[in-house]
Amino acid sequence: MKNLIKDKAFVIGFLVSTILTLLINFQTIVMCHHCLNGVGFPLKFYIWFSGTISFDQSSGEMSSQNFETFNTLNLIVDILFTIILSFIMGLIFKFVWSKLQEKTLK
16 A cells, blocks of 8 residues: 555546546536525535525515535545545556556567
8 A cells, every 4th residue: 555655656646536526526516596506526515595685574674595504424425435536546547557658668
């Protein structure tokens, strides 16, 4: 495992995959009115609804139809997914890099 972490091809594959997964996580944010928004890939761990602000004439109060929810279990699943995917991509990068090095040496 120590040799794997020291391997540059593995580290590059791991970091590229991690960065891409994080970008996908936060690319799911869409700003709009009257719609359900969420952050997370493959599962949404933070969800909110941006509604309208209305005036209730009977009570004379302003009310909002907004809500937010945070799901810790989905966040844990997203983190595990990112780590496992990044590890697999690091192994693939290492394998491909070693095959390319063999061909250049011959």
